[in-house]
Amino acid sequence: MTTEPLLQVTGLGIRIDGTERDLVSDLTFTLNKGETLCIVGESGCGKSLTALALMGLLATPPLRVTGGTADFRGRDLLTLPAAEMRRLRGDRIGMIFQEPMTSLNPALKVGDQIAEAVRRHTGKSEAEARAHALEMLRRVRIPAPETRLDVYPHNLSGGMRQRVMIAMALANAPDLVLADEPTTALDVTIQAQVLELMRGLQRDTGTAMILITHDLGMVAEMADMVAVMYAGQMVETGSAAAIFDDPQHPYTIGLMSSMPGLDGDGDRLVTIPGVVPPAREMPGGCRFAARCPFADAQCAKVPPTLPVAGDVSHRVACWKAPLDAQVAA
Known part of the structure; x- marks a missing residue:
């Protein structure tokens, strides 16, 4: 990992037509080469929308980018022509x-799907692309890759399909990989295998990664940096050590407190009351205020920003910060 910026996102906004407030609002972060940034939050917080916007895959209409930049090696991903x-x-x-079952083409053999990306971007011949696809299946540790190269996605288990997706994503040694809940619907053993595979491939290639998840256990294993999103806004960001050792936003503290411990004492898990507000009902102040035990009139009216909390890399958008995580929990 280096400190050389690879992707700098500044002020990203995403809105659905017919609404007055952004689904994703003023999102700003920097990802360095070889680094893993985990974006964490409940479903509906805008994590996947952010990834789709960066990939140029938003369903437009009704979704559209309302502002911001995403500088990737000197090019703004948000304004690039479709062909580029x-x-x-x-x-x-x-x-x-x-979900690899809906992302892979059910009518094409998995080897052909990997080879297609290789041929399109590298100009390799059909035989060369097939050989490269076979090598990628070996690298993601699929048993009997020579046989699996010519099967269809439905012939593979969920874990195998996810390995094929990883092979496709890494086939051309990209500088950046976005992984959206890469272990969803996999059992715990297969999850651990997939995560270890991703870590190993990342070490080998130096690829930077944005990992989108609501699984804090995965964040603890994979993250260099963490961005906590709530209702389309970044509410806390910092190194993984800073976020886990000293969470400051009430939402982050709530997420941490809802994780089961290893002591097996049988206590009830802490829950965060309420739900993420829908797009048409976003409050004008802090979007977490209605669910926050510390909120007051200022929180309900004035949206907080991301000032520095502690060291310069740890920032939290909360009028009540710094908070004692033990008391908040």
């Missing part, structure tokens, strides 16, 4: 989608 974005996707930027 297609040249980047699958080559310099890869994506591991949430």
